Amino acid sequence: MDNKKSNQEIDRRDFFKKAAASVTAIAGTSLISSNARADDPAIMKHVPWGQTWGDPVTKNRYGVPSKYEHNVLRRNTKLLASGNFRASIAVTPLQESMGIITPNGLFFSRSHGGTAHIDPAEYRLMIHGLIEKPIVLTLEELKRYPSVSRIHFIECPANGGQEWRGPQFNSLQFAKGFMASAQWTGTYLKTILADLGVKKEALWMLAEGSDSSEMGRTIPIDKVWDDAMIVWGQNGEALRPEQGYPVRIVLPGWEGNLCVKWLKRLEFAAAPWYAKEETAKYTDLKPTGKAIQHFYANEVNSTVTSPSPEIDWTSLKDGDIVEIQGLAWSGMGTITGVDLSFDGGRNYVKAYLKGLVLPKSWTRWAYMYTYKKGKELLLTSRATDDAGYIQPTIDQEVSVMGVEAVYHRNAVETWEVTKTGKVNHVEIRTMKKVKDA
């Protein structure tokens, strides 16, 4: 590169004008003739970061994202807020997610009394109730148990719960971002219990947090002996405060609310507790007037993540080949397949699973698509899992659950691509009117 040239100003506007003209001239071809366009100043000029020192390695002892990524954030809305954002939720930007892991700083954050900040030196976990030998563990003693690391999503069962009666959020982040995924490191609860003599009559376990809301939930003993984990690690580092530092319980696949954070106590009993979050909330009212309680698992689900209302297709040109991407997940098993529809779930083609396909985990899927400018699409994805479940249509789900359930909505999700490539969140459903009901 010519060093003198680096100081010369190349008119960027001129460049883009010429480039645009050359693109129209040869639309449809992907190889652009080398002398049809102006030289790109991003290539022709020395870049500022190439002509001076960068930061010393001593800067940012704990690394942070590039300053250019400042819009990739957890977001909230006042309509989902209570208690000065202390009994509230901030959701994960799924439109920017990659792979099947969420960076810890973007993991959705939900609490009922604010994020607690626990001194690890004062941390204690007490296990008692219907067991031969109650114990209390310090953090150090807890971490001495043999560790396991597992990749699991955690989903608030109210993910999509604002949209039972129709679409509300023209945003992937808000329509589906009440979830995130991490590799959790901890120990199986059953490993701790091996020495404690859990009694036969113990059918239930209370998991209780030490935060201001003292959040507690009743867990059936089956999960305790299956895959319940007491975790202290999240993607290779200590849990973040928002995820329950220093210790939470993770019940793979089950409601995020059941995965009690800032965990302080596990008690075994013969009867369930009826905590506020398993009666007043996290119960699914059906049209029969009965509400489902103890609705543990998040059912099979999926969504398109690219395109999204946030990052749409308005910059695509006719004939561009683009990857439609999405996530599929099931708290009831392993994803076995995903189908994709271009007409709102009327007709489907098979989409392709990508990368690791793990139990009770986010699974990436994709479909290569040749973009046709001006064509309207209704992108709907539909997943199946190895327990035999398939996502219902909205009509199927609503016919049993009605529209007042709030939680556990897993009907297929549809994203409309308009003629100009904008993306809108829509629902494909039968709308009942008073008269024809």
Place this chain on the structure above:
Amino acid sequence: MLKFNRKLILSMSTAAALALLTAGCMGASTSITHATTEANGKATIDGGSTYPVVNDKTGPYYVDPQVAADAPKINNGRVPTANEIAAWNTDIMPDGTGLPEGSGTADEGSDIYDAKCVACHGDFGSGGGGYPSLSKGNAYDLQKTLTNNRWKDPEADGPVREFGSYWPKATTLFWYIKDAMPHPFTKSLSDDQVYALVAYILNVNEMKIDGIDVDDDYVLNREKLLKIKMPNRNGFEPNIDGPQALDDVRAFYADAANFGAQKIKKGATPCMKNCQAPTAIVVHIKGAGISNFLPPMSDARNLPAEKKVAVNPASVYKNTCEMCHGNGVGPALGNKAEWAPYLAHGMKKVYANAIHGTDGGMPAKGGSSLSDADFKTVVDYLINGK
């Protein structure tokens, strides 16, 4: 093809072992060994898959056989004292376990409510401003709204889910207020105060105990609280009470129709053509929908708008100037005598020297990257000591 953990197979019923074998060998698109029954042959509690340890693996994950096969009895921690258990075992169960003695009237509760709760929960528990309401009127009447469902009539009233009309147990209310309210000073109420508040909330929900109205003078205590029959106590499924509760839960989730799920037969292809009801239409968001996102939605990859923050001279001094000026190299913070010879040249000169640096050892701007204006603020601070 698969080497099974003998212990596991022996410990399982034949049916379960068979189910496991089938699942393991026949799973078409996934080679992950799963089962929908537990080791005892019963259906899983949540209607989903489980991944028994087979060949030292659970699903795709290897497990350390030293831990998995026969969980070793690791003896960490210590037995808590009786006082320690009592200090933390403060939950309250529907049968009264953990419910303390004490009493209070609705009238007393009303006073406490006005002092500690009304700011968020509104007059008579009416809620508002994003805070939950604690009553919407008569609990027994409102319980009847729980069959309201706006799928038949979008304009109709929805179900009213308040403490009085919806919650199955009254002990939940006592427990929750005692542990988690009032924000932000939780765990600050006495047992008598909580009894009084519960009495008040029963009062505004127009509830009765043993046929008697919980009026202003009603004295609520442990015995009476345990007599409360919530209007919606039978409003929940599956059953979770009694020794057979877990089997009831299992049976409930074994039937997908109970919870709005869909299953496809093993090996069958899902619907690929005409999979929507003919009556289904495209429903768009009404207006802008919910869109007041914080911070506003953006995927721009630019530099964040710079926020003009006022320079904090004390902290710049600490981080940048003190290592010299606080150690006898250069005039000291606020030391009039030491600064006098410099100030004699006039402030203009002092600023200029400090900005450009001096041969006497002052680096340009003291090595900082502050703007001239901000740097001058720090110089003023260094000279005056405040």
